[in-house]
Amino acid sequence: MKHCTFSFLLFLFFQATGWHSHAQNTSIELYPQSLVDTTAHQLETVIITARRVQNNVIPAQVLSGEELQRLSVVSVADAIRYFSGIQIKDYGGIGGLKTVNIRSMGTQHVGVFYDGIQLGNTQNGQIDLGRFSMDNMEAISVYNGQKSNTFQSAKDFASAGSVYMTTRIPHFEEGKKNNLRVSVRGGSFETVNPSVLWEYRFNHKFDASFNAEYMYTSGRYKFSYEKKDGYKVTEIRRNGDVKVLRVEGGLYGKIKDGEWKTKLYFYDSERGYPGAFVREEPGKFKHEDRQWDTNFFIQSSCLKYFSRRYSLLLNGKYAYDYLHYLSDPRLDVTTMYVNNHYHQQEVYFSAAQKISISDCWQFNVASDFQYNKLNADLVDFAYPIRYTVLTAIATALDFSWFKIQGSLLYTHVHDETKAPGSAAGDKNEWTPTVVAMYCPFTERHLSVRAFYKKIFRMPTLNDLYYTFIGNKYLNPEYTTQYNLGLVYNKEFPGKKFRHLEVQVDGYYNEVKDKIIAMPTSNQFQWTMVNLGFVEIRGIDAAVQTDFAFGKVSLYILLNYTYQKAQDFTNKSDDWYGGQIPYIPWHSGSAIIGTTYKNWDLNYSFIYTGERYESRANILENYAQPWYTHDMSASRIIRLHKSELRITAEVNNIFNQQYEVVQCYPMPGTNFKIKINWTL
Numbered sequence: 001m002k003h004c005t006f007s008f009l010l011f012l013f014f015q016a017t018g019w020h021s022h023a024q025n026t027s028i029e030l031y032p033q034s035l036v037d038t039t040a041h042q043l044e045t046v047i048i049t050a051r052r053v054q055n056n057v058i059p060a061q062v063l064s065g066e067e068l069q070r071l072s073v074v075s076v077a078d079a080i081r082y083f084s085g086i087q088i089k090d091y092g093g094i095g096g097l098k099t100v101n102i103r104s105m106g107t108q109h110v111g112v113f114y115d116g117i118q119l120g121n122t123q124n125g126q127i128d129l130g131r132f133s134m135d136n137m138e139a140i141s142v143y144n145g146q147k148s149n150t151f152q153s154a155k156d157f158a159s160a161g162s163v164y165m166t167t168r169i170p171h172f173e174e175g176k177k178n179n180l181r182v183s184v185r186g187g188s189f190e191t192v193n194p195s196v197l198w199e200y201r202f203n204h205k206f207d208a209s210f211n212a213e214y215m216y217t218s219g220r221y222k223f224s225y226e227k228k229d230g231y232k233v234t235e236i237r238r239n240g241d242v243k244v245l246r247v248e249g250g251l252y253g254k255i256k257d258g259e260w261k262t263k264l265y266f267y268d269s270e271r272g273y274p275g276a277f278v279r280e281e282p283g284k285f286k287h288e289d290r291q292w293d294t295n296f297f298i299q300s301s302c303l304k305y306f307s308r309r310y311s312l313l314l315n316g317k318y319a320y321d322y323l324h325y326l327s328d329p330r331l332d333v334t335t336m337y338v339n340n341h342y343h344q345q346e347v348y349f350s351a352a353q354k355i356s357i358s359d360c361w362q363f364n365v366a367s368d369f370q371y372n373k374l375n376a377d378l379v380d381f382a383y384p385i386r387y388t389v390l391t392a393i394a395t396a397l398d399f400s401w402f403k404i405q406g407s408l409l410y411t412h413v414h415d416e417t418k419a420p421g422s423a424a425g426d427k428n429e430w431t432p433t434v435v436a437m438y439c440p441f442t443e444r445h446l447s448v449r450a451f452y453k454k455i456f457r458m459p460t461l462n463d464l465y466y467t468f469i470g471n472k473y474l475n476p477e478y479t480t481q482y483n484l485g486l487v488y489n490k491e492f493p494g495k496k497f498r499h500l501e502v503q504v505d506g507y508y509n510e511v512k513d514k515i516i517a518m519p520t521s522n523q524f525q526w527t528m529v530n531l532g533f534v535e536i537r538g539i540d541a542a543v544q545t546d547f548a549f550g551k552v553s554l555y556i557l558l559n560y561t562y563q564k565a566q567d568f569t570n571k572s573d574d575w576y577g578g579q580i581p582y583i584p585w586h587s588g589s590a591i592i593g594t595t596y597k598n599w600d601l602n603y604s605f606i607y608t609g610e611r612y613e614s615r616a617n618i619l620e621n622y623a624q625p626w627y628t629h630d631m632s633a634s635r636i637i638r639l640h641k642s643e644l645r646i647t648a649e650v651n652n653i654f655n656q657q658y659e660v661v662q663c664y665p666m667p668g669t670n671f672k673i674k675i676n677w678t679l
Contacts, residue, residue, distance in 0.1 A: 057148040057403055057437040057449050059485055059505045059540065064139035064166075067555070070593045070602040070632065076140060076165055077129035081606055082589045083142045084540040084559035087582065088129075089661055098130035102161030103144060104536045104565040104583050105479050105511055108457050111159030115167055115263055117299045117317050118155045120346050122372040122386055125460040131267055131295070132165060133246060135183065135195045136211045139166040144507070145453045145481060146433065150405060153315055153350040154368040154390035157409045157433065160455050160479045160509075167263075170199040170207040170252060177201045180679040187649075187672035189240075190218040209250040217242050219274070223665035224657050237665065239272035239288060258304035267295040274664075292324040297346075308356065315350040340376060347371040362396040374461050382465035383418040388458075401444065404436040413458055417465065424464050424472040431455050445490045449505075453481045463515055463528045471528045475513045483507045485540075501544040509536040514569070531569055534580055538563040553595045560588040567615055578617035582661070584609040584625070598636040605629055613662040626658030645676040 061083045063071070071079055077098035081088050087101040099107040108125035111118050119127050141164040146157050156162070172179065179199040186192050195213035202208065219240025224233065249264040273289040297319035305311045320343075327338040352366035370388040375381075394407035413427040435451035456476035464470045485505030492498055514532020539562045547554040565583040570576060579585070586609035593602040607627040614621040634647035648671070655668040 057405055057435045058146060058451055059144045059449070059483065059503065060141060060148065061542065061559075062139060062141045067557075067591075067593075068134070068137065068140065070600055070634075071591070071604060075130045075134065076132040076137065076163075079134065079137075079140050080129065080142065080163065082557070082559065082591060082604065084542055084561045084588070085144070085538065085563075086142065086561075087584075087587075089582065098128055099126050100129055100163060102142065102163075103481075103507060103509055103538060104534070104563055104580065105160045105509055106457075106477075106514075108460065108477075109160035109455075109479055109511075111155070111162040113156070113162060113164045114265070115165070115261070115299070116301060117153075117315050117348070117350075120319060120348070120370070120372065121321070121344070122346070122461050123342060123344055123374055124462050125457065129163075131244070131246075131269070131293075133195075133213055135213050136167050136197060136248060137165060138168045140164070141166070144483060144505075145435070145451050146407075148405065148435070150362060150364040150394040150396045150407065151311065151313065151352060151354040152364075152366065153313070153352050154366040154392040154409065155350065157366075157392045157394070157407050158390060158411065158455065160453070160457075160481065167248070167250070168197075168209070169261075170201070170209050170250075172199070172201050172207075178679075181676065182679075183674065183676045185672055185674040188670035189221055189667070190216070191672065192216050205254040207252040209248075209252075211246075211248045213244075213246045215242065215244045219272070221667045221670070223668065237274050237667075240274040242269065242271040244269045255302075255304070257306070258302065260300065260302040262298070262300040264298045265296065267293065269293045288328060290326045292322075294320075294322040296320045310356075311354040313350075313352040313354075315348070315352075317346070317348040319346040319348075320344070321346075340378060343375040345371075345373045360398050362398075364392070364394045364396075366390075366392045366394075372461075378467050380467050381418075382422055382467075382470070384423070384461045384465050385416045386461065387414045387416075388412070401439045402437070404434075406432070406434045408432050409455075411456075411458075415464070422465075422472065424459070424474070427458065427476060429456055429476065445488055447487045448485070449487065450484045451481070452483075453479075455479055455481075459515060459528070469528060474515060474528055475530050477515050477530075477532075478510075478512045480510045480512075481507065482509075496547055496549060497545070498548055499544075499546050501542075503540070503542045505540045507536075507538050507540070509538075510534070511536070533568050534565060535568060536563060536565040538565075551596055555591075555593040555595075557591040558588070559590075560586075562586055575616050578615060579612055581614055582611055584611040586610075598638075600632075600634045600636075602632045603630070608660075623659070623662070626656060628656055628658075629653040641679070643678045645674075645678070647674040647676070648672075649674070 063079060063082065068079065071082070075098070077088055077100070080086055080100055085103045087104070089099050089101065089107070100110055101107050102110050112127040112129070113119070121127055143162045143164070146159070146162060170179065177200060179197075181197040184194045193213070193215040195211070197209070197211045199207065199209045219237065219242060221237050222234055223237060245268045247266045251262045253260050270290070270292050273291060275289060297317060299315070299317035302314045303311070323342040325338060325340050327336065329337055348368070348370045350366065350368040352364060355363045357363055368390040372386040372388070374384055389412045391410045392407055394405070397404050409431045411427070411429045411431070415423040417423040431454050433451065433453040435449070437447050437449040439447045456478045458476055459474040462470065463474055464472050483505055485503065488500070488502045490500055492500070511532065511534040513530040514534060515528050515530060516532050541560045543558045545556050562585065563583055564585065565580045566577050567575065567580050568577060588607050590605040591602070593600065605627065607625065609625045611623050612621045613623050628651065630649070630651045631653060632647055632649040634645055637644040637646070650669070650671050652667065652669050657665065657668065659665055
């Protein structure tokens, strides 16, 4: 205790603090056995599929293991809808763009991480979550602010909110060297979706995995809407076909007092964009916009424990993204001719060092370097290159009953363009975070947590350099977050009522210098300016519990969000203080799952309350609440040394006609059948 008291006094001398979270990635946070005693022991991979343990200082939501598998979802975007404080923008069903917004701060303020390394898009700052399949996903986590883990890259500190996708790590039963899983899914909209997963163990220190998936869908579904005269029209959504090929490979190795992994990802797609249906006169026009995407990246991580006091984490990545967009007025007279090609390249490297000053105080220094290059065949294109350097200093105190964490992030951004003098000036920013958690009672079932975080997002390359629109003088877009919450978590061993977890968080956020598009003297040419200011007040609440009645188990997860997100940009504006577009005042979800022997039954419900589709909060822009009910049932059949799982899903059971984004109708009732054979 003397050491802890002395460490606490030293801690007050520093400006940045942090907390070691035992609830995060155990492969990084736990010391290998060889550093505890004099005999080296090889630790095997442990796959955790039990309920999540909430020791997070910062609010976190996790779906993993069986919880995730039981949901009737195809993509990561579908699964994230069940978290509180989340808005998903879905531009029309299977083929539409899907982006995530956390606590109303904007899509570009969300960092999306794939196996611990951030996905990038410097062109427009948006990551399409629809292209990440659930076929090989082990867990999905959403964090407000940042992870409650100081031993991480500088990038992990650099977002207002984060989504973490964790893919499956190979694990083998005693004596096995091969795992094989073959799946096929089919259903509405002529959907065909086969996939294969193969895992191989070379030896106890070296594993490999290969996962491939193909999907085709016509994207054709019926939808209904009312015309101004009240006449109800039924139409068919056209040009929503999608062809997707996804291939992933992984290598996983163990070294002395450490581990490494390398991941290769390839995604190729062609899709039609059905567009907003208001453009169509029924039966006359067809939307023919097409888009081709090719995404490739290879990334690697290496973790080494040099001693109980010092650890090193290295990350590296190369990514290439290609996008081709075609809009031809010869096929669709309502549009103008566009035939653009974009090429992005990214090189990224990170080094994070953890120093354990004592058992209750840790210190972390992380430095990241990122290179981005964007080419396009636009007239007078700037051909920008961006160099980004981030350095984070974080330190942690863990007194068990009281935990405190702080970090200070420095960001330097330097842009270069083809034409001399057309690049934006260098950006140098310092942004702090302070978080704390206190357990007032000895049992520690109840905890109080709070955090403050200031962060920014750089203008994207489109914001700065898009021909006739970009503005190189833009400032970063700042967010400031305050959060105060309670967590109650208790187990009831041997009881029918086995577990209860309740989380309630209140928050206040500000977004300053919001980047918006404004017309110039020529209505055909717009430019980006810093004008926006938004205040967000909200409450997130979540309840999770499960029961056991003999051979029947019951799992319940409830989420609720209240948000008041107001636009205070211009006092003279008629809509000053109005709710910002697409943010509902009330939203929520429910998941109820039950298991009996080899049977699983799952019900899920999503509700999005009333909102406005424009910053003008008037009747013409009012959007009705919408909700969907989904159900799935599955049966496991054990066949000698293999396992067959058959799942039937019905989504939007009551055929709700709704739009997530105005004029982009979503599918009505639809079904899927999935067969999963594991060898």
